[in-house]
Amino acid sequence: MSRPFKPYPFEPRRYPAEPPPLVDGRDPTARAVAIVGGGPVGMTLALALARQGVRSVLIEADDSVCTGSRAICISRRSLEIFKRLGVVDGFLQKGLAWTGGRSFYRDAEVFRFAMHQDDEQSLPPMINIAQYQIEQLLLDEIERHADLIEVRWQTRVSGIEQRPAGGATLTLRTGDATDAAGVTGMSWTMDAAWVVACDGGRSTIRDLLGLKLTxxxxxxxxxxxxxxxxxxxxxxxxxxxxxxxxxxxxxxxxxxxxxxxxxxxxxxxxxxxxxxxxxxxxxxxxxxxxxxxxxxxxxxxxxxxxxxxxALTLERYRHGAVLFAGDAAHLVPIFGVRGANSGIDDADNLGWKLGCVINGIASPDLLDSYSDERVYAARENLSYGMKSTExxxxxxxxxxxxxxxxxxxxxxxxxxxxxxNPRQTHAIAYRQSPLNHAGGETDAFRHGPAPGTVLPECRLLKLTDDGASIDIHLTDLLGPCFTALRFVAERAGDDASESTNESTSESANDATWQQLQHTLAGKRIPFNTVSIVANDARRTGRPDAIDRSGRLHEMLDAQPGTVYLIRPDGHVLARWRDGNAAAVQRALLATLKI
The missing domain is CATH 3.30.70.2450 (Alpha-Beta Plaits)
Structure with missing residues (x-):
């Protein structure tokens, strides 16, 4: 039930109902991924796949971005995801940043809270921005990737059939016109290797598969x-x-x-x-x-x-070739702003895994970890949301x-x-994830982000080509790939022979990492190494980042030789007190199940 009055100060673009070229009522092009639902979750997933060169088609029932009052708060975690997707600037320009709030009982203020914010952060803890603005910013980026993302507006799913050999066939209707037989829209079918249901709390895909939220x-x-x-x-x-x-x-x-x-x-x-x-x-x-x-x-x-x-969720988010994300997978109370933010996190988690599977560098079994991790996250979010609701x-x-x-x-x-305390949304650590790689050394750390935890933010320095240094943040060094953070030793001592020996050893170590980069590139596994030093004064060569204050070393309990392996979604996959390229390669191959 809703009542519109004065229009919002926003005029959405309208898009026509256009099915693709059909042969006997069927789209002859087999699709890698069909995303049902063009809201924030579906759009985020499409962009995450595009960053890996994966084509997708977005199926949206409306003719524009949403109208009305829906999601209004975007968390720092979601902003970090948008940062990796290259769209965060628009959110920061349009959104209103905030760091806390106040609660009143009758006429008296009884509570004041503040979310974590310090000089190390590159992004605010929360911004207020309407969902139609969220969707428009994402859609603008999607239209810049028209070669990889196709959008079918005014198109609804009316049937789905999973094929024994894999994939699914969708029955679709495009347009609102009604023919003489009383049938609305043009009916056609599409084959897709994978279908992702991002079609909201009243999910058609969920209903067609006979699944229930509990x-x-x-x-x-x-x-x-x-x-x-x-x-x-x-x-x-x-x-x-x-x-x-x-x-x-x-x-x-x-x-x-x-x-x-x-x-x-x-x-x-x-x-x-x-x-x-x-x-x-x-x-x-x-x-x-x-x-x-x-x-x-x-x-x-x-x-x-x-x-x-x-406060509802599916028991599993993968059902054969069909995966669920956002409100189609779980419904979270609005208190603590976990609805859209948890869905965006779903898309981030699923995006890199589905991309790896489609690109042939991971087993489809990797997608089971999507369900494991995001069901766990949903139950955590529901627990906090229920406490706030009560x-x-x-x-x-x-x-x-x-x-x-x-x-x-x-x-x-x-x-x-x-x-x-309203218990605002926060990044969920996948403490029990099947992907967490102990590596035999994780107990050697006194503290720091364990496998499954989101990497914290930290301010660093980067050297320019002319020798100057500029401020950057740790998240600036992460891309849509696996990243090995290597904490590299500075050159100690002035003795010539000692310096020569260290330089030789260091060069040999660098060569093994370069070989790993070459090997993984040959397997088309997205991977990058980042070298970090605590002090660059006596360092031979050019590190990727300088932790001049030592804060990052302290936060990660790192020392020369420490390696953190980061997933494409910013979660720690593994860490080693004394890491090497061979250990990283073993962890990656185990994760991708190849």
């Missing part, structure tokens, strides 16, 4: 209102519990680009949801909220809809009693304030 559905409902309001208020997450403007309810407020504000407020149990979104019931509540916030400017409604919290919209009298007690005590008792 978990918890909460009875509480929230009205979502987007308004236009010109305000100089800072960008932060605001939460109001039992506010005078809406007694007995919970209200969330987020500032968005272009003077759009998102307001979510909880309905009482006795309120009819159909009546709740009538303008006559919504407008007074919004006005009362703005009055209590001290916002006196003129405002206009843009969009009204209603939302029900779900606080934001208590499902029982006992939860409500507990929340009231916490809020009442929080103003004067700091010890209970963490219970109000």
């Amino acid at each position: 978990g918890t559905t909460y009875e509480g409902r929230y009205v979502i209102v987007d308004i236009e309001l010109d305000s100089k208020r800072a960008t932060e997450r605001l939460a109001y519990f039992d506010p005078p403007s809406n007694p007995g309810s919970t209200v969330l407020v987020h500032k968005q680009p272009d003077n759009v504000w998102r307001i979510d407020y909880q309905l009482r149990d006795d309120e009819d949801p159909d009546a709740a979104i009538e303008p006559g019931n919504v407008m007074p509540r919004v006005q009362s909220l703005l009055d209590s916030m001290g916002e006196t400017g003129a405002w206009s409604p843009i969009w009204i809809t209603i939302y029900k919290a779900n 606080f934001m919209a208590p499902p029982t009298f006992a939860f409500d009693l507990m929340r009231t007690a916490v809020l009442g005590l929080a103003e004067r008792h700091a010890a209970v304030r963490p219970l109000i």
